Amino acid sequence: ATPTAIMVGTGLGAKRGVLFKNATALETAAHIDTVILDKTGTLTKGQPEVTDFIAAGISRSELLALVAAVERESEHPLAGAVVNYADENGAEKLSASQFRNVPGHGAGATVTGRRVLVGNRKLMLAENVDIGPILAQRNDLASTGRTAVLVAVDGKAAGVIALADAPRETAAAAVAALHEAGIEVAMLTGDNEATAQRIAAILGIDTVIADVLPQDKSAKVAELQAAGKRVAMVGDGVNDAPALAQADLGIAIGAGTDVAIETADVVLMRSDPLDVAIALRIGKGTVRKMR
Ligand code: ADP
Ligand code: MG
Numbered sequence: 001a002t003p004t005a006i007m008v009g010t011g012l013g014a015k016r017g018v019l020f021k022n023a024t025a026l027e028t029a030a031h032i033d034t035v036i037l038d039k040t041g042t043l044t045k046g047q048p049e050v051t052d053f054i055a056a057g058i059s060r061s062e063l064l065a066l067v068a069a070v071e072r073e074s075e076h077p078l079a080g081a082v083v084n085y086a087d088e089n090g091a092e093k094l095s096a097s098q099f100r101n102v103p104g105h106g107a108g109a110t111v112t113g114r115r116v117l118v119g120n121r122k123l124m125l126a127e128n129v130d131i132g133p134i135l136a137q138r139n140d141l142a143s144t145g146r147t148a149v150l151v152a153v154d155g156k157a158a159g160v161i162a163l164a165d166a167p168r169e170t171a172a173a174a175v176a177a178l179h180e181a182g183i184e185v186a187m188l189t190g191d192n193e194a195t196a197q198r199i200a201a202i203l204g205i206d207t208v209i210a211d212v213l214p215q216d217k218s219a220k221v222a223e224l225q226a227a228g229k230r231v232a233m234v235g236d237g238v239n240d241a242p243a244l245a246q247a248d249l250g251i252a253i254g255a256g257t258d259v260a261i262e263t264a265d266v267v268l269m270r271s272d273p274l275d276v277a278i279a280l281r282i283g284k285g286t287v288r289k290m291r
C-alpha cells in the first residue's frame with residue numbers, strides 16, 4: 001500500500017480506537033477469511049458469577065468453605081467468582097496447604113486435612129474421581145451455557161458449581177457483521193463443549209473448538225492455516241498470546257492482559273468485538289486505494 005493509504009487507514013482506525021501496530025497489519029487485515037474468537041473475556045465480559053452451588057453427600061456450607069479455601073490461592077477468573085460467592089454467603093474461612101494449579105484443568109489443595117479438587121472433567125478424570133453421582137447435574141447446567149465446575153473431596157465427587165459469564169452486548173452483532181463480510185467465524189475456548197456450543201448458538205457462531213488446553217490454542221490456529229485459511233485470532237488472555245502470535249493477524253482486546261496486547265498486531269481499545277469487522281474493513285479499504 002502507498003504511504004498515504006497506510007496513513008489514512010491508520011488514522012481511520014485510531015479514530016475508532018482500532019490501533020494497527022504497523023503497515024503490514026493493515027495489509028494483512030485485507031486478506032483475512034477466517035476469524036477465531038476466544039470465548040472468555042473476548043465474546044463474553046470475562047466476569048463470571050456463580051449461579052448454582054450444588055453439594056452432594058456433604059453440607060453446602062462445609063463444601064463452600066473447602067472450595068473457597070482452594071480458590072483463594074488461585075488467580076483464575078473462575079476462582080475469583082467462587083471466592084466472591086463464598087464471601088457473600090458468609091462461608092467459613094479455612095486455610096489451604098499444598099496448593100496446586102493445573103492449567104486448563106483446575107486446582108487442588110489440602111484443607112483441614114482433606115484433599116479438595118476444583119475443576120473440569122479432565123481434572124477429575126486425571127485424578128481418578130468417579131463423577132457419576134454429579135454427572136446429570138453437571139450436564140444440565142452446561143447445556144444452559146453456564147460453565148460447570150466439578151468438586152471432589154478426598155477423591156469423591158462432592159459438588160457442582162455453575163458460573164455464568166454474560167456475552168458482551170455487541171458479541172452477536174460482531175459475528176453477524178463478520179458473516180456479512182463473507183468471513184468464517186469460529187470460537188476457541190478451554191471451556192467444555194456443551195457450554196461452548198450453547199453460547200455459540202446464542203451468538204450465531206457455527207464452528208466451535210472447545211476443551212482446548214492453554215498450550216494447544218496456537219496449534220488450533222495453525223491447523224486452520226494448514227487448511228489454507230488466512231486467520232485472524234482475537235483474544236484477551238495470557239493463554240491467548242501464542243495463538244495471537246501464530247495467527248496471520250493477532251487482534252487483542254484492549255481490556256485484556258498486557259502480554260496479549262504486546263503480542264497482537266492490532267489492539268481494540270474499546271474492547272468491542274464489533275471493531276474486529278471494522279479493522280478488517282479498514283484493511284480492505286487501504287489495499288483497494290493502493291491499486
Ligand atoms: P478459558 O480458555 O475459557 O479461559 P482455561 O483454560 O483457563 O479456560 O480453563 C479451562 C477450564 O478449566 C475452565 O472452564 C474450568 O472448568 C477449569 N478450571 C481452570 N482453573 C480453574 C479454577 N481455578 N477453578 C475452577 N475451575 C477451573
Ligand atoms: Mg479469554
